[in-house]
Amino acid sequence: MNNIPLNKIPSQLPVANRLSSNTITKPAAGIPFHEILKNKQAAVTSELKFSKHANERLASRNIDLSDEQYRRLEIGAKKAYEKGIKESLVMVDNLAFIVNIKNNTVITAVNEGEEKVFTNIDGAVII
DSSP: OOOOOTTOOGGGSOHHHHOOTTTOOOOGGGOOHHHHHHHHHHHHTSOOEEOHHHHHHHHHTTOOOOHHHHHHHHHHHHHHHHTTOSEEEEEETTEEEEEETTTTEEEEEEOTTSOOOOOSOSEEEEO
16 A cells, blocks of 8 residues: 655646555536537527527418427538537528527528518528
């Protein structure tokens, strides 16, 4: 057994003397860290919100999203997040949505029959 001088603080001791089997812990229930991180990120990005402006555009343009279209819009926003896009155009059928990926918020919506010029986006997802 090593004799450790009492006047030495732990940071001055050799690494072998500072580490013990008690200092290394395994992730909870044996779940790898990358899985825990992936689950946390999925939970954070799962609830898609609509800005006041987007809600006004949906109403003024008579855009009614079906449950299936909403699900696809969420999938598109998630794919944009996975690719590192910050402001994304997400196309669902004949509907176009600008989504702020960081805030997981739909900024505006456009339907067929309108002129379509999109600015300030850094990616597009077509679902």
